[in-house]
Amino acid sequence: MIDDFAKEYLHHQLRMVWQALVWKLDGLSEYDIRRPLTATGTNLLGLVKHRAHSDARYFGEVFGRPFPGPVLRWNDVGAWENEHWAAEFEKRADILGLYRAVCEHSDATIGALPIDAPGHVPWWPSPDVKLFNIMIHSLNDTTRHAGHADILREQLDGRTGTTAEYEHPIDAAAREAYRWKIEQAAKAADPARARSSH
Template identity: 35%
Template sequence: MTSEKELLLRELDEIQQSLLWKVEGLGDDELRRPMTPTGTNLIGIVKHLTGITYGYLVAAFGQERAADELTSELDDEELLFGLDLWATPEESVAGLVEAYRRACAAGARTIAELDLDTTGTHHTGSTVTLREMVHTVLLDTTRHTGHADVVRELTDGRVGGRPDDPMSPDDPEYLRMYRARITGEIDRATWMAYVKSLPDYNPAVWAEFRARNS
């Protein structure tokens, strides 16, 4: 039976790897580019979550962290106005991605080595448990990876939570028909006839799905 700690580690790693996949294969300009009116950009998401992961899963519990990780930015007054949500011209996007990988590894070590009831100190000075902080980081990472999903799709069309995600078809015709169903351009009968015509449509799979959810 999977323990609570094993489950949390697995879920956190899964969403972290999904975010890392979202920034693969893009150039410096694409990673830095603001894609929403509020300035959301891919490397800013990564940078923000690096600070969150280190702060809540490493520093809060007195664990070791790389000496060069975000020390100057975390003390900068501009942090209060969103400095951690975008990369400065002096910061390498490749370096920020690697910093996030190291933060993820450091956070995983904390979770593996300490009991979930271990107490630490939040940056506000309050006492927190490791369990609370794991859930906080998992929640924030999931929220921002959802932002990255949308930004990456707007950037080059990549969709899904991982390579070869079966729930995210990249067939242009399927996506055109799916959008037409959403907007009401086609009705349910037309949509279902199209879906059932697809080569990988398996009636047995859907029958099992309906039986489980009825």
């Protein structure tokens, strides 16, 4: 009973965060979804591409259910370097289509297997796992990257939230006043800064 509840709950959470990650690209230009927005090159389309390749592995080959589409295998040369960004010839629609197909394949794997189904992750130090482990891992990793995407999107145009239905109109003046209040508290809490400002 608890296994069914846990599996259903985790699956629901995964579906929500899958959708939230894709929504972060909504309405942005090709340049904005692709450009590096951090010193390490993090970009919105690259986050989606990475999660597509990652979940294709985790809900595919780990359980002997290989994803049928073209994805980099975990030990392919250049897999890590090339799945975090999109080359100019890679189309947004193709990467989003791949991600949706991987999510459908992941749904099918989750639906077909019990939560304690055994799997094997050859790139992990303790490679023998259960579906439960992989669902938790994917939920954690996707949520982490959706958080990255949330901050990147806010820096681009101020939009925040997980879906359009939870988005609030942007009140620039209220945001700036709130940010100023936090800045003042940060300055006041730092004795070295307070001494240097006198």
